[in-house]
Amino acid sequence: MLQRVLKTLEFDKIVEQLLDHVSSPLGREKAEALAPSVDYAEVVRLQEETDEAAKVLRLKGNVPLGGTHDIRAHVKRALIGGVLSPQELTQAASTIHSSRMMKKFINDINEEIDLPILAEYAGRIVVLADLEESIRRAVDEGGEILDSASDTLRSLRQQLRSREARVRERLENMIRSSNAQKMLSDAIVTIRNDRFVIPVKQEYRGHYGGIIHDQSASGQTLFIEPQAIVQLNNELQAIRVKEQQEIERILAELSVLVAGSGEELLEITAVLASLDFMFAKARYGKQIKASKPEINDNGIIMLTQARHPLIPGDEVVSNNFSLGKDFTTIVITGPNTGGKTVALKTVGLCTLMAQAGLQIPALDGSEIAIFSAVYADIGDEQSIEQSLSTFSSHMVNIVGILEKADSDSLVLFDELGAGTDPQEGAALAISILDEVYSRGARVIATTHYPELKAYGYNREGVINASVEFDVATLSPTYKLLIGVPGRSNAFEISRRLGLGDSVIEKAKTYISADSNEVENMIASLETSKRLAExxxxxxxxxxxxxxxxxxxxxxxxxxxxxxxxxxxxxxxxxxxxxxxxxxxxxxxxxxxxxxxxxxxxxxxxxxxxxxxxxxxxxxAPERTPAKRGASQKPANPKLKPGDEVLVTSFGQKGHLVEQINEKEWQVQIGILKMKVDEKNLQYVAAPKQKETRQVATVKGRDYHVGLELDLRGERYEDALMRTEKYIDDSLLAGYPRVSIIHGKGTGALMRGVQEYLKNHRSVKKIRFGEAGEGGTGVTIVEFK
Missing domain, CATH: 1.20.5 (Single alpha-helices involved in coiled-coils or other helix-helix interfaces)
Structure with a gap:
């Protein structure tokens, strides 16, 4: 990506904000080097890394990355035989501890959720607990060598403390003597050049003898090492030399241990740098309420409620963007300060952020394409040094873009063709858009020219858009309207500001009929779009x-x-x-x-x-287990108004009112009428007709009962009860054979009916119907 484009789209400010979330110099170094990638697989990997880190932060809130240092230079010096300082060794131990804690943290959380990338990083961390313990035993957190570093050092420091106590005792006896009050500037024991001294007045310098190590600024006080303790101080100095030699030996020994684990330490440093960078990106994403975008390599951008990340959350207006699917070019028109440039930068910046592995300030489900290059010509970049006008400066940029743009490019034009004669500028803008469009690039352009409002209507793959303006408040709403070109609000604004109607009406006479028609069309489109939304x-x-x-x-x-x-x-x-x-x-x-x-x-x-x-x-009543849903939905007969039906989607019975179309009926359920798809209707019964029933006085062959029983649509228990009664009535009527229609379905009803018939004492034989009798949906019953 061109550095100029990154600066134009303010990607450098994103990096500055990201730096606030790093935990170590290692993470800062990687964050400062952040740049968009053009490799699809790499971008997907970077997004997965950030997403895993975000999951961890949601679960745990924080990660143990404190105490990490950049120890690469220390390790490299140890590898070539250098001796590390106590502070450098302390930093190495702290980094080892941090890596050990991080490895344990990742392994523990990986038992709760699947984190393959973090697990991979944890697997690369080698636990160097022995080296950490060796350094901790010898050097404290402040970089001081501990007595426990070696037995020799402990013995030497015990001797030092003993000798110092003797020297102090001798000197304190001197300053407590009767003459000391007048000969000393102050009754204290102090140190100069690592030797114990007392402050003696100038005129009494010869009283104590010994060595003068320093004097006050006025020269009235001399810091003298009395002759009586010179030998003791010499002994102290000799022990200090031995102590320093022992410390240097200990540091050299620890440096050799560091060198022995040099490769592992460098790998640990690299892993911690990557982890710090990952979690910095996740923390930044949390700050701007970002989400992980879906990544594609087919040039499609779909942003839902996208926001510009550098505008405060209480001020920014979110917008939806769609590019690359139904259309590849968007032409945005609208008034100045209406949000056109912000919309342009939002798309460009979200693209750069996504390709750099950052989550974007948009809702879940948003999609970003990988572009080999993003080009932008935004803002007034007038070059005084080159004596270029605004138009010339823009044209230099555009020429450079046209030299490189291709089908894998995202091109952003702000105020295309501005800064010159409107007619010529509009013509150039249309020509430039045609050229970039013909190359297959994804293009978003903003403009003031009314000629470009018709551009989107005349070319396939191009769509108009505008930023909404509230005439009532004389302020932009910053909402982007896709599919609606912007319109001039000059007359409305002027009237709101108090310009006379006569002046405005006269001005309207200078506008062509075509322009008025276009403006009215745009106003209608805006109204229709708002109503549709x-x-x-x-x-x-x-x-x-x-x-x-x-x-x-x-x-x-x-x-x-x-x-x-x-x-x-x-x-x-x-x-x-x-x-x-x-x-x-x-x-x-x-x-x-x-x-x-x-x-x-x-x-x-x-x-x-x-x-x-x-x-x-x-x-005794025959017990039949309740089997809800056992009866199977039969094939519907031809439905007609008035039929009783079961609405299966609600489990309620109702009546058909009328057929709306081939697939839908109006059904009345209680006091409600609703449209229901025919596939969700199950026939229950025909409309009940008033009948005049004749009561048979004598039951026998003249007893009135049909030759078939239709059980379709009946519940399982009700069907068996009807079957039992029907068999009794058929026997009384003297029928030799009857038919029972139970339908096919899952066969539950058929099995229940046939099981009952097999056990009936008067049934001679049962069989399924022939092809002309209804097939397996009918059981034929023959009586004895």
Missing amino acids: KELKEAHDTLKDAENLKKDLQQQITAYYDRRDELIEKAKDKASRIVEEAKTEAEQVIKDLRRMRLENGAQVKEHELIDARKRLEGA
Whole structure:
């Protein structure tokens, strides 16, 4: 990407904001080098990295990246035999600790959610706990060598403390003497050149003898090492030399250990740099409320509620953008300060951010294409040094763009053709747009020229857009209207500001009829678009309410059927218990009758007892388990108004009012009328007709009953009850054979009916119907 374009689109400011979120110099270095990639696979990988980091931040809030340092120079010096300072060793230990904590953190969270990229980074971290422990044992956090670094160092420091105590004791005895009050400037023991001294007045310099190490600025005080402690100070100095030699030996030894793990330390540093950079991008995305875009390589940009990331959140206006699918060029028209340039920069900046692996300030589901180059000619770049006018400066940029733009380019033109004669500028703008469009580039251009308003109507793949302006408040709304060209608001604004109507009306006479027609058309388009958007929102809200209502109804219907089945089962259980009790009591009565007959010779016949028991057994209700949904929807007969139907999508019965078209009927359910697709209707029964029924006085062959029974649409239990009654009626009518229509479906109803018929004492044979009799949807019953 051209650096000039990155600066024009303010990508450098994005980098500056990103730097506020890094945790270490390693992350800062990578953030400062941030640049868009043109490789599709690399961009996808970068987006996945940022997305994984964002998931971790949502779950944990933060990551243990503190204490990471850039130790690459330290390690490289150790590898060539250099001796590291205590501070450098401390930084190495701190970085090792940070890597160890980060590895554990990633491994722990990877058990909760799948994080393949972070897991890969964690796998590259080598745990150097022994090296960290060796450094911690020898050097503290402040970079001081600890006594525990070696036994020799501990012994030397014990000697130093002992000698220092003796020297201080001798000097304190001197400054507490009776003459010290007048000979010393102050009764203290201090240090000069690593040797203990006392402050002596100039006139008493010869009293203590020894060595003068320093004097005050006025020369009135001399810092003298008395002769009496010179030897003790010499001994102290000798021990300090040995201490320093031991410290240098310890540092050299630790440096060798660092060099031994040099390659691992460099790898750890590289991994921590990448992790810091990943989480910096995720934290920045969280700050600007960004989301991960879908990445494609076919030139399609689809941004939903996209915002310019550099405009404060309480001021920015979000917009939808679509480019590359139905059209490849957008021409935006509208007034100055209306938001055209911001819209242009939003698309360009979101593209650069996405290609750099940053999440974009838009809603989830937004899509960004990978472009090999982004070109932009935005703003007044008048060059005083080159003595170029605004028009010339823009034209230099445009010439450069036309030399390189191709089908993999995104081209952004701001105020195309501005700065010169309007007629010539408009002609140049159209020609330039044609040229870039013909190369297959994705183009967004802003302009003031009215000639370009018709550009989108005359060319396939080009669409007009505008920024909305509120004439009532004389201010832009910054909303982008795709498909509607901008219109001049000069007359309306002038009238609002107080310009006389006579002046405005006269001005309108100078506008051509074509221009007036175009302006009126644009105004109509704007009104229609706003109305369509309002109606779309209302339709969406209504659909959402209807879906919620449908869901509630389905839940209530399900609860109703469950409760009904539960009550039926309870009633059957109660009835069964009553009958069982009656049977038990009757059995006891029969036993008593038999006993009485045997004992007393009562004339009770055996077959009468058997008949009584059979009648009791027949009184017990037959239990049939409730099987909701067991009956299968049969094929609908030809529906007609008035038919009773089941609306399967609601589980409610209703009546057909009228047929709306080939696929839809108007159905009345209770007091509600609604349109229902025919595939969601199940035929139940024809309209009930008033009948004059004749009661058969004598049952037999003249008993009125049909030769077939239609069970389609019946619930399972009701169908079996009707079958039982129908068989009895057919036997009374003396039919040798009848047909039972149960339909095909899943076969549940068919199996239930045939199972009942097989066990009926009067049924001789059952079979499926022939092809002309209804096939497997009909069972033919022959009686004995």
